[in-house]
Amino acid sequence: MYEAITIKDIAKALGLSTSTVSRALRGSYEISPETKKLVIEYAEQYNYRPNPIALSLKERRSRSIGVVVCEIANNFFSQAINGIESIAYNRGYHVIISQSHESYDREVVNVEHLASRSVDGLLVSLSAETDHIEHFKNLHEKGFPIVFFDRITEEIETFKVVVDNYKGAYDATQHLIDSGYTKIAHVTSSQHLSISKERLEGYKAALADNSITLNESYIRYCNHGGMIYDELEDAVKSLVHLKDRPDAIFSAGDRLTISCLTALKAIGLKIPDDIALVGFSNSPLVELLSPALTAVKQPAFEMGQVATELLIKLIESKRPVTEFEKVVLQTDIFKRESSASKITDKKPKTKKAVS
Amino acid sequence: MYEAITIKDIAKALGLSTSTVSRALRGSYEISPETKKLVIEYAEQYNYRPNPIALSLKERRSRSIGVVVCEIANNFFSQAINGIESIAYNRGYHVIISQSHESYDREVVNVEHLASRSVDGLLVSLSAETDHIEHFKNLHEKGFPIVFFDRITEEIETFKVVVDNYKGAYDATQHLIDSGYTKIAHVTSSQHLSISKERLEGYKAALADNSITLNESYIRYCNHGGMIYDELEDAVKSLVHLKDRPDAIFSAGDRLTISCLTALKAIGLKIPDDIALVGFSNSPLVELLSPALTAVKQPAFEMGQVATELLIKLIESKRPVTEFEKVVLQTDIFKRESSASKITDKKPKTKKAVS
DNA sequence: TTGTATGCGTTATCAG
DNA sequence: CTGATAACGCATACAA
Numbered sequence: 212m213y214e215a216i217t218i219k220d221i222a223k224a225l226g227l228s229t230s231t232v233s234r235a236l237r238g239s240y241e242i243s244p245e246t247k248k249l250v251i252e253y254a255e256q257y258n259y260r261p262n263p264i265a266l267s268l269k270e271r272r273s274r275s276i277g278v279v280v281c282e283i284a285n286n287f288f289s290q291a292i293n294g295i296e297s298i299a300y301n302r303g304y305h306v307i308i309s310q311s312h313e314s315y316d317r318e319v320v321n322v323e324h325l326a327s328r329s330v331d332g333l334l335v336s337l338s339a340e341t342d343h344i345e346h347f348k349n350l351h352e353k354g355f356p357i358v359f360f361d362r363i364t365e366e367i368e369t370f371k372v373v374v375d376n377y378k379g380a381y382d383a384t385q386h387l388i389d390s391g392y393t394k395i396a397h398v399t400s401s402q403h404l405s406i407s408k409e410r411l412e413g414y415k416a417a418l419a420d421n422s423i424t425l426n427e428s429y430i431r432y433c434n435h436g437g438m439i440y441d442e443l444e445d446a447v448k449s450l451v452h453l454k455d456r457p458d459a460i461f462s463a464g465d466r467l468t469i470s471c472l473t474a475l476k477a478i479g480l481k482i483p484d485d486i487a488l489v490g491f492s493n494s495p496l497v498e499l500l501s502p503a504l505t506a507v508k509q510p511a512f513e514m515g516q517v518a519t520e521l522l523i524k525l526i527e528s529k530r531p532v533t534e535f536e537k538v539v540l541q542t543d544i545f546k547r548e549s550s551a552s553k554i555t556d557k558k559p560k561t562k563k564a565v566s
Numbered sequence: 567m568y569e570a571i572t573i574k575d576i577a578k579a580l581g582l583s584t585s586t587v588s589r590a591l592r593g594s595y596e597i598s599p600e601t602k603k604l605v606i607e608y609a610e611q612y613n614y615r616p617n618p619i620a621l622s623l624k625e626r627r628s629r630s631i632g633v634v635v636c637e638i639a640n641n642f643f644s645q646a647i648n649g650i651e652s653i654a655y656n657r658g659y660h661v662i663i664s665q666s667h668e669s670y671d672r673e674v675v676n677v678e679h680l681a682s683r684s685v686d687g688l689l690v691s692l693s694a695e696t697d698h699i700e701h702f703k704n705l706h707e708k709g710f711p712i713v714f715f716d717r718i719t720e721e722i723e724t725f726k727v728v729v730d731n732y733k734g735a736y737d738a739t740q741h742l743i744d745s746g747y748t749k750i751a752h753v754t755s756s757q758h759l760s761i762s763k764e765r766l767e768g769y770k771a772a773l774a775d776n777s778i779t780l781n782e783s784y785i786r787y788c789n790h791g792g793m794i795y796d797e798l799e800d801a802v803k804s805l806v807h808l809k810d811r812p813d814a815i816f817s818a819g820d821r822l823t824i825s826c827l828t829a830l831k832a833i834g835l836k837i838p839d840d841i842a843l844v845g846f847s848n849s850p851l852v853e854l855l856s857p858a859l860t861a862v863k864q865p866a867f868e869m870g871q872v873a874t875e876l877l878i879k880l881i882e883s884k885r886p887v888t889e890f891e892k893v894v895l896q897t898d899i900f901k902r903e904s905s906a907s908k909i910t911d912k913k914p915k916t917k918k919a920v921s
Numbered sequence: 922t923t924g925t926a927t928g929c930g931t932t933a934t935c936a937g
Numbered sequence: 938c939t940g941a942t943a944a945c946g947c948a949t950a951c952a953a
Contacts, residue, residue, distance in 0.1 A: 214708070214709075215683060217946060217947085218947065219947095227924090228923070228924045229924090229946085229947080230924065230925075230926095230947095231922085231923055231924070233946095233948060234948085234949090237948085242922070242923080243922060243923090258704070260682035261946080262623075262682065262945090262947070263679075263683065263684045264622045264623050264628065264683055264946080265945075265946035265947045266946080266947065268617075268620055268623050268928095268929045268931095268945090269928080270929085270948085283644050284645055284648060286639070289638050290639055293638075296665065305679070305684075307662055308662075308663050310648075310651065327615035327617065327618060328570060328617045328619055328930095329618045329619060329660075349613065353569070353570070469850055472851065473850065473851075473854065476854055494851065495824055496824060496827065496849065496851050498828065499828065499855065499858070500851070500854065503854070572929095572930060573931065573932095585931095585932075585933085585940060586940070588932060588933095589939085592932085596938060597938070597939080598938060598939090601938080601939085616930080616931075617929090617930050619929090619930080620929075620930035620931045620945090621932090622945090623929090623930080623931080623947095624930080624931050624932060624933090624944080624945055625931090625945085
């Protein structure tokens with residue numbers, strides 16, 4: 212039905228060979244100015260565009276990079292993708308986005324599809340369900356360029372871009388403690404994720420540094436990233452129904468934080484009067500939600516940019532790269548307006564140095 | 567660097583011809599069971615995957631559809647894309663997303679790139695800057711499948727999916743009036759957009775039906791969709807600095823609503839005490855922002871689904887389609903908790919029937 | 922300066 | 938049942 216013009220059409224129309232047309236269009240020096248002019252004008256007139264599919268086949272590269280994330284309806288990832296795009300666009304790469312919706316199976320399918328030669332490299336942030344990464348290992352061993360960001364794996368040696376999750380979590384927890392809360396629950400994503408582990412460590416360290424005993428029953432994992440059923444709502448409910456109800460929650464992700472807000476609202480608890488909330492979030496609305504929320508913000512856009520630069524470096528390098536860096540950026544904490552409630556005269560601790 | 571296995575490799579290794587291997591892999595009935603088994607096992611072992619690029623070239627279709635939107639960091643569009651994906655995935659199509667960031671030039675580039683045979687069809691929501699659509703007309707006239715959603719154009723006859731913007735805007739405005747506000751400003755996107763025009767009409771109609779004189783100085787357009795400089799902040803500021811300051815704002819889009827919230831906060835105005843706000847928004851947080859906000863919510867996911875179904879219908883139809891429907895869905899209004907302020911005992915009007 | 926032939930990976934057609 | 942060949946659109950090594 213839809214037929215576009217090809218080099219062959221131009222060649223036929225002008226009584227030339229396809230190679231001449233091809234060379235003329237690429238401005239090759241070996242073509243006479245007249246022929247060149249003729250061809251270029253004709254191409255212009257008929258709005259000729261080279262077929263990228265044919266080019267890909269020939270050049271064995273598609274000039275596109277694949278992005279594998281859990282969700283784009285997530286402020287962190289949509290901002291990261293904007294960063295990815297900003298670099299890719301300038302370097303002449305297309306960006307193909309795929310969502311796993313936190314499903315391991317879906318992630319495998321997406322990776323296979325993308326990698327089977329329709330992209331030149333992959334930017335990956337693991338799904339919450341993913342606990343083994345053979346699908347990436349196979350590719351990586353064959354030399355396929357992969358860069359991990361945010362939700363990374365230590366099992367594959369390549370470029371990685373993350374934030375200092377430990378410190379972000381530490382600061383968040385410390386902020387709650389500084390505000391007078393001591394019974395601090397932690398709602399996090401899957402146990403398998405690097406970010407969950409690091410944030411958990413930061414949380415634990417802050418408690419320890421303030422001589423607060425860790426209460427294991429205050430920790431809730433959402434192994435499906437809150438994507439199934441009422442995974443997160445259930446977690447929050449079970450927390451507030453504890454006999455020794457926590458007076459604050461530290462949530463470890465954008466979606467989790469938003470879901471916590473929603474769940475608490477649904478339960479009828481007021482923030483921060485009934486319970487305080489501090490969470491990782493990149494929502495532009497966090498500043499609006501004050502005093503409901505204090506947010507730890509990730510430099511999502513920059514992470515996307517850095518990861519993309521590294522990936523393109525990998526793609527375009529002639530010889531195998533052997534030196535891999537792990538870029539660590541810093542989080543920002545947006546503190547809510549201090550509300551009267553719960554604020555004590557505790558002296559703020561000096562911040563600990565973090566690994 | 568990264569080399570994947572091809573049919574040719576298998577053929578060589580097994581001492582067969584490429585055609586035999588190809589047929590064996592596709593389970594052709596004319597291949598002996600033994601050969602079939604041999605080939606399939608070998609392919610499995612070496613993790614063979616057909617090269618989609620080569621397939622595209624051969625079949626003159628890529629089994630992928632392109633999406634052209636302004637932003638994915640926008641609740642409406644990210645939800646719509648989820649709807650698009652949900653259908654496309656089931657029908658075996660890839661989704662390639664491109665963002666115009668409300669720039670006309672960027673939109674043209676994206677469309678050209680996508681359409682030059684790397685996608686089989688296009689799902690389009692126009693950018694705020696776009697005031698002529700030759701780039702789509704050309705394609706459409708050549709028979710290239712396009713479906714418009716949300717921000718559509720009447721100049722091209724094809725499938726379209728929208729919401730009843732008139733009614734959504736009418737309801738929003740009526741809600742403000744019912745709550746006792748009369749000096750209602752309207753912050754909207756570009757004048758060129760269909761949605762802006764329709765929402766403006768709904769706003770005007772509600773005012774008229776309540777015998778409120780339209781104050782032209784209460785209307786603010788953001789012709790770049792709020793993407794440049796402080797376009798939106800300036801609009802809000804100029805509104806609140808009017809000598810006859812409006813007591814309410816109706817904002818006509820997801821980003822606009824969020825920006826209004828942010829801008830009002832920055833200025834130091836409390837919602838709804840100083841000024842009320844009702845806006846189109848699909849943010850999962852709107853219910854949290856109560857009583858700051860009443861939101862008109864669009865069925866984004868469904869819109870994405872419907873648009874995708876129509877596009878695939880267009881792509882896969884053998885003969886040119888001549889009957890085009892325009893699907894109109896309904897908005898939902900999420901009303902904020904009624905706050906004491908400003909609520910009068912005005913009797914609610916009966917809703918008008920809408921075109 | 923231009924044309925011819927080849928190959929990228931796959932499948933369809935035609936011959937065996 | 939299997940193999941050789943052509944074609945999809947393009948670029949390039951090689952001829953002329």
